[in-house]
Amino acid sequence: MGYEPQADFGTPASDAADSITLTIDGRETTVPAGTTVMRAAAELGNNIPKLCATDSLKQFGSCRLCLVEIDGRRGTPASCTTPVEPGMVVRTQTPALHKLRKGVMELYISDHPLDCLTCPANGDCELQDQAGAVGLREVRYGYEGENHLDSAKDLSNPYFDFDPSKCIACSRCIRACDEVQGSFALTMDGRGFESKISAGTAADDFLSSECVSCGACVQACPTSTLQERKVVEIGTPDRSVVTTCAYCGVGCTFRAEMRGEQLVRMVPWKDGKANRGHSCVKGRFAWGYANHQERILNPMIRESIDQPWREVSWDEAFAHAASEIRRIQAKYGKESVGGITSSRCTNEETFLVQKLIRAGFRNNNVDTCARVCHSPTGYGLKTTFGTSAGTQDFDSVMQSDVILIIGANPTDGHPVFASRMKRRLRQGAKLIVIDPRRTDIVRSPHIEAAHHLPLRPGTNVAVLTAMAHVIVTEGLADEAFVRDRCDWDEYAHWAEFVAQSRNSPEALEPVTTVDPADLRDAARLYATGGNGAIYYGLGVTEHSQGSSTVMAIANLAMATGNVGREGVGVNPLRGQNNVQGACDMGSFPHELSGYRHVSDAAARALFEADWGVAIDPEPGLRIPNMLDAAVEGTFKALYVQGEDILQSDPNTKHVSAGLAAMECVIVHDLFLNETANYAHVFLPGSTFLEKDGTFTNAERRIQPVRKVMTPLNGLADWEVTQGLANALGLDWNYSHPSEIMDEIARLTPSFAGVSFERLDALGSIQWPANEAAPDGTPVMHIDGFVRGKGKFVVTDYIPTDEKTGPRFPLLLTTGRILSHYNVGAQTRRTDNVVWHPEDLLEMHPADAEDRGLKDGDWTWLASRAGETTLRVQVTDRVAPGVVYTTFHHPATQANVITTDYSDWATNCPEYKVTAVQVTASNGPSDWQESYDERSRRSRRIEAEAAE
Amino acid sequence: MNQRDHLVYMANQIARNFGTMADMGAAAATADHIAMFWDPRMKANVFADAAGLSPVAAAAVELLRGDPHPPHQTQATQFNAGDEVGHSDAG
Missing domain, CATH: 2.20.25.90 (ADC-like domains)
Known part of the structure; x- marks a missing residue:
């Protein structure tokens, strides 16, 4: 298909229900009230010349090019700022208008370089197009006068x-x-x-x-x-x-x-x-x-991780990997191997990896990176609402009156949605932020949070329970909603619990460090401010009580009637592109796609009939359990697709010990990532630009991923998994990812109505999509919760076992920054490093002064798990006693610091709370030095094969 | 933490949290949770030796000895049926 610019109707569409009929250039048209004359004309195909107008922005009316004539009106009004009226008669092209526009355009061009042929926008320039549209053929003013033609370029941005x-x-x-x-x-x-x-x-x-x-x-x-x-x-x-x-x-x-x-x-x-x-x-x-030049395009193998890599053919790589898997299973048992699916890969690829484990490895040792991010969302929302996914679509935020953000930093982590959220806040919605750090959205242009509750890391449950205390004891609960939609007895029990004086904001202040009066006002605002929507992220889930916090959030939403319509809801902001999809596809060790437990014989029978193999009825190992078992000696081989567990998972030393104890680690990735330092087989991956498939975003929206170029490595990721599966004796012959989606739809009731054909027709589909909702489900729980009544769960605050003390007096919490993504494997290989070349440690001025540290100093950061060095950034964005860093750079390896503590229900690591000490440093840690050397040696590729 | 210590810690942590949810039996809920989410070797490890287990966790292990598939205690352990739509995962 040739190149066509995206259509531009000049001004935004009106969403008014009333319509208006008018006449434009002799043609009658009917449009929503509030539509501009410019847009009404454009929708008829009459594109009025314009420069300052574009339909992504409010009308401005400065360029004077879009003038029109309207019967009964004097002069020539700007069509971009003139709303349609009933019976209006408009002319968009007359000799007088032509003359006016040409004159305006001539003035513009008189101070514009006439270098069209060598201009990078030649052929893709609105100014050029509009000069043609108004018939400008000469500029009478010359270029000798004062102009801007010699203005210096700003080349500071890398892009x-x-x-x-x-x-x-x-x-x-x-x-x-x-x-x-x-x-x-x-x-x-x-x-x-x-x-x-x-x-x-x-x-x-x-x-x-x-x-x-x-x-x-x-x-x-x-x-x-x-x-x-x-x-x-x-x-x-x-x-x-x-x-x-x-x-x-x-x-x-x-x-x-x-x-x-x-x-x-x-x-x-x-x-x-x-x-x-x-x-x-x-x-x-x-x-x-x-x-990027560091991308690996050829398969590689080696006998041990001390050796350099040897490039081999795909067939040899598959055969070697398969023989190692079978050898290890023969020696140590079929449960001694497993795999990890990737939330960066497509639904189809993820489905195939878990199928490979269940049907090829013949066990359920499959897990996904959702383990280390949003697994508590699954547990918490399933317990309370009956289904784990976010309740709303993103558009819903434009109907919110109160937005409560807890443990999320959307301007950095989910910036495009944050822009929508900020737009709603500028329109007047109120904002509550619960976060140890003063994130950017707390105070940004034309936005100021009504309440920022800077809680002590690890006390989410206490803060939410205190908010519930206020809502219940002050009679702010929506009892009509609760009686209609929830189990009243469970609510009464929960209400009795939260109403206890020990759960008041005042009683919990010593734990939370949050001003009780501020907390009370925030609770009142959420309960009474209209549509209340909660958005949360990993600052909720990555705690020892992550699942409890999710349940506490759901309790609040149900108690205030903020579920089941636009503008409200409970919205987990998913970290990676396909976390939701990876979970949907059966990536967890206890369940098949569509959230059916492996112990369910009827569910297994569906897959067994389709796949022709028996499925193990016992749950498999989760990622941390795989690593524990590896250290213990019962888990010996791992296939990792698109995931760098050495850098992303907690307690790096333990992860490295687990990987080092395995006899075959197969890494399937774009780059020799940190995990690949411990790998024996490397299977080159493909980027999202090189394959077809689907991703499912945080609003359950299944969206097409389309191949725009040939895979540089020769195979899309689904083809690599298929090659490995066939080497293991499976007889897979998918010729296109659409066939994998057909299998998913066949085996997964919530995807029953999904196909590539439907996605092409609709653009995207929000699951569940089936006979009851053929076009998908934007907002969930409208008429009732999935499984009958909403369930209130008592969430008592249990402090983490990760304690501060004299040796480790500070609390470290971690997060991400706008310019980088997760472990940075992709973004570190772009010019985004301009904004963030290294991980920094944020520290309050008081703590820095106590330690004699000033901005930019190198520091030694130590916990009970390990130590590293990085530079300090002195800022009051964090409270005294709290330090913060990102985990984007392997040179820092922030996860050397984090511990084995995890969420009680799901084993999601407690990344957000680590007791640490910070001191001045004059060099890298022993771990950093030894790791750097190991990493350098591990990435060697045999010269003769590499040439 | 070695694997044994980690598993004991996990069992105790589960038991402690269920213990705060007074509307359900903590031992039964812990047993249900372990049955649905733990790999056989993890279960076997805590079955082999009750040392270090809290009373509730130890009771849960005893329940599992008697019935490896105890009744479900929470919605988190009630999964979709084979042809059922709309529920979701429990991590």
């Missing part, structure tokens, strides 16, 4: 350039930054001829500004003023493919705009239902890892 000589001061970039992204990083400096776009900093460049490099300004720019470097380098695209981003759980839809097999740019797709045309720095720009 796009700002060339003010081409700027027409339409303010689209400023408005995109304000309205779409919500950063307010840009402004118009000066007046009249002196007007210029400014990043507002002393250096006045984008990189030093508040710009988050989301690309909204680049997309909005109608000229080549803001231009992607890749377009400058490669040229304009000649085709496009709609696909889904492979970064976070928002699941943004993009147009991969291509020239041949070369990706030119990723442009957010306006029709994407998760992102509504917006993007972040990762999805928009950070895809260069796909072609």
Whole structure:
């Protein structure tokens, strides 16, 4: 398919219910009230010339190009700012309008370089198009006068350039930054001829500004003023493919705009239902890892991890891996091997990996990275609501009146959704943030949280129970909802529990460190402020009481009637692109796809009939249990697809000991990641650009992933798993991922209505999708909870066993930053390192002063599990007694510090609470030095084979 | 923590948390949880030696000795039937 720019109707669509009929250029049309004349004309196919208008932004009315004539009105009103009226008669093209527009355009062009042929936007420039549309053929004013043609370029951003000589001061970039992204990083400096776009900093460049490099300004720019470097380098695209981003759980839809097999740019797709045309720095720009020189494209094997790698054919790699699996099973038993599916891979690939384990390895030792992030969401929401997934779609937030964020940092972790959330907050919704850190959303342009409760890490349950105490004891519960939708006796029992004086905000203050009055006000606001929506992340789940916290959240939502309609609900913000999908696909060791337990003979029979093998009726090992068993000597081989457990999982020393104890570790990945240091077989992976499939985002939305280029390694990941399966004696012959989805749909009732064909027709589908809901289910629990009545669960606060003390007096909590994704394997191999070249340790000024540390000093960070070194960032964003770092860089290995403690129900690691000490440092830790050496040696590839 | 210590810790942690949910029998809920989520070798490990187990966890192990598939105590251990739609995972 050829390249077509995305349609632009000039101004946003109106969602008014009333409609209005008018006449445009002699044609009668009916549109929703509130529609502009410009949009009504565009929907008829009459594209009125425009420059400052674009349908992602509110109308502005500055360029004076979109003038029209309207019967009964004097002058020539701007069509972008004129709403339609009943009976209105509009003319969009007359000799007078033609003359006016041509004159306006002539003025624009008189201060614009005439370098169209060599301009990177040639052929993809609205200014150029509109000059043609208005019939401009000459500029009478000459170029000798004062102009902006020599204005210096701003080349500070690694992904796009700002060339003010081409700027027409339409303010689209400023408005995109304000309205779409919500950063307010840009402004118009000066007046009249002196007007210029400014990043507002002393250096006045984008990189030093508040710009988050989301690309909204680049997309909005109608000229080549803001231009992607890749377009400058490669040229304009000649085709496009709609696909889904492979970064976070928002699941943004993009147009991969291509020239041949070369990706030119990723442009957010306006029709994407998760992102509504917006993007972040990762999805928009950070895809260069796909072609990074460190990517491994050939299979490799070695006998021991001390040896260099040896490149082999796919067949040899598959045969070697399969023979090792069988050898180990023969020696140690069939339960001595297992695998890990990837939340970064597609549903189809994930389904195949768990099928390989169950049908090929003949056991249930399969787990997924959801173990270490949102497994408590599954447990907690299933216990209370009967189903584990988030209750809402992302659009729901625009109906929220009170937004409660707990343990999530959406502006960094889920930035595109955060922009939508911020838009709603600017419209007047109230914000409550419960987080040990003062995250960006607590106070950002035109947004200030009504309440920020900076609790002590590890006390989520206490804070939520205290909020429930306020709601119940002050009579703020929605008893009508509870009586109708929940088990009243269970509610009464729970209410009695939370009402106990020991659960009051005042009684719990010594534990939570939260001001009781503030907590009371926050609880009142959530209970009485209208539609209350809770959004949470890993700051909830990654605790020893992670599952209890999820249940406490559900309790609050049910008690206040905030479930089952738009604007409310309980919304886990999923970390990786396909965490939801990986869980749906049967990645956990105790359940088959569609959440059916392996002990259920009837459920097993469905799969056994389809797959032709018996399925083990006993649960398998979870990831931490696999590592424990490996150290103990009963688990000897592991197939890991798209997951770097050495860097991402807690207590790195224990993970490395487990991996080192195995006799065959098969890593299937894009790069020689940290886990691959302990691997014996390396199977090269493919990027999301190189395969077909589906991802399921945080709102249960199944979205197509479409192949835009040939896999550099020759095989998509599903083909690699199939090759390994066939080497193990299975007879798989899938020829396309759509066939795998057909199998998923055949075996998984909640996916019964899903197929590639349906996805192509609908764009996306939110499960459950079946006969009852053929187009999917945006909001869950509307008429009742999945399994009858909602269940209130008593969630008593139990302190973590990870204690501070004289040796380790501080609490470390960890998280991620906007520019990096998880362990950074992808983003560290892009220019995103400009924003975050290393992990830093955030520390309060008082704690820094106590230790004689100043900003930028190297520090020694130690816990009971291990120690590392990194530089300190002194900031009051964290409270005294709390330190914070990210885990994006293997040189730091923050997880050397974290411990084995985990959620009581799911073993999700307690990443968020580690007792530590911080002191000044003058060098790397012993672990860092030895690991660096091991890592360097482990990545050797035999020279002759590598040439 | 070695595997044995870790498993004992896990069993005690489960028992302690169920112990706070007074509307359910903590030992029965712990037994149900272990039955549904633990691999056989993990179960065998705590079955082999009750040392270190809390009273509730030890009672749960005894229940499991008598019935390896005890009755479900929470919705978290009630999974979808073969053809059932709409429930979800328990991690």
